[in-house]
Amino acid sequence: MDIHTEFLDHGYKELNIPPTEKGEFAMDPNALHIWPRGDFMMIALPNLDRSFTVTLFLSNDQGAENFAKLDTQQSVVEFFKKYFSDAIDLMPTFDRQFFNNPIGLLGTTKCSKWSFEDKALLMGDAAHPIVPFYGQGMNCGFEDCYYFSELLADQGGFSKDIFQLFENFRKPHSDAIADLAVDNFYEMRDRVNDIAFVKKAALEFKLEQNFPDYFSKYSMVTFREDMSYEEAMLRGRAQDNWLIDFCKKIDSIGSIDLVELKNNMTQKVNNF
Numbered sequence: 443m444d445i446h447t448e449f450l451d452h453g454y455k456e457l458n459i460p461p462t463e464k465g466e467f468a469m470d471p472n473a474l475h476i477w478p479r480g481d482f483m484m485i486a487l488p489n490l491d492r493s494f495t496v497t498l499f500l501s502n503d504q505g506a507e508n509f510a511k512l513d514t515q516q517s518v519v520e521f522f523k524k525y526f527s528d529a530i531d532l533m534p535t536f537d538r539q540f541f542n543n544p545i546g547l548l549g550t551t552k553c554s555k556w557s558f559e560d561k562a563l564l565m566g567d568a569a570h571p572i573v574p575f576y577g578q579g580m581n582c583g584f585e586d587c588y589y590f591s592e593l594l595a596d597q598g599g600f601s602k603d604i605f606q607l608f609e610n611f612r613k614p615h616s617d618a619i620a621d622l623a624v625d626n627f628y629e630m631r632d633r634v635n636d637i638a639f640v641k642k643a644a645l646e647f648k649l650e651q652n653f654p655d656y657f658s659k660y661s662m663v664t665f666r667e668d669m670s671y672e673e674a675m676l677r678g679r680a681q682d683n684w685l686i687d688f689c690k691k692i693d694s695i696g697s698i699d700l701v702e703l704k705n706n707m708t709q710k711v712n713n714f
């Protein structure tokens with residue numbers, strides 16, 4: 443069995459934004475909060491207890507800013523004041539949390555085999571750990587269970603080659619979500635400040651609002667249970683490339699004929 447692991451240069455550290463004194467969320471809980479800073483970023487996701495889990499993704503030891511440099515309380519306080527001044531008011535104990543919480547590694551592992559004869563089979567993260575930037579790692583593990591149970595039903599029960607059949611069927615899809623998750627890391631970190639990308643995101647929002655049969659790459663991956671990760675990746679990437687090229691050529695998305703745009707794009711993207 444060959445095991446190939448690729449780590450990002452980046453690691454992550456979790457911090458916490460507690461609820462306000464009145465017990466409310468300290469920020470809008472129905473928004474994705476991202477602080478993109480080029481080579482690094484911070485995000486915050488709401489919890490049921492009205493706190494937020496904040497995650498700082500930062501290079502371990504490369505670039506102008508990195509975890510290795512943040513080794514004193516003063517350097518941590520200066521770093522947060524410089525880059526996340528609006529967040530530190532919400533995290534009164536951020537410097538203490540910073541030193542108490544570990545730095546997590548971020549890696550993707552692809553294994554050449556998941557099974558041994560009819561004796562053992564890996565599923566979930568044991569077979570295909572991925573970076574967390576699509577929020578799909580756990581879903582992918584549940585999909586493994588779902589498709590294995592479908593396969594058992596199709597085959598009329600356990601058979602000698604069922605593990606191999608499962609692996610052949612599932613691996614292209616776990617490879618696809620692994621690659622999409624890495625893509626999304628670079629997209630969230632670098633591109634949310636890119637003008638063409640911001641126009642494309644606004645345009646896709648309009649397309650999804652106006653056409654129930656239009657799905658962005660993110661929606662295909664996340665919400666379409668009739669579409670595999672592999673198909674969502676191929677179709678979504680083709681759609682993204684077409685839309686980004688289009689947005690580079692326009693000044694604003696205000697006066698665009700959405701029907702014409704969708705027809706033009708669909709013709710091209712259907713041949714991906």
Ligand SMILES: Cc1cc2nc3c(=O)[nH]c(=O)nc-3n(C[C@H](O)[C@H](O)[C@H](O)COP(=O)(O)OP(=O)(O)OC[C@H]3O[C@@H](n4cnc5c(N)ncnc54)[C@H](O)[C@@H]3O)c2cc1C
Nearest residue numbers: 454546565566567568573574576577578579580581582583
């Ligand atoms: C920062 C971060 C954010 C994430 N965000 C999301 C998200 O938003 N959405 C999403 O879907 N996924 C997310 N994930 C991924 C998700 O957590 C994993 O994909 C999921 O937990 C994998 O489940 P699993 O059961 O395959 O493996 P695990 O959750 O790793 O479970 C394996 C279990 O086996 C136990 N174990 C290990 N060795 C032994 C042994 N020898 N004997 C007995 N027990 C053992 C371990 O202790 C562990 O409890 C995120 C992951 C990270 C790191």
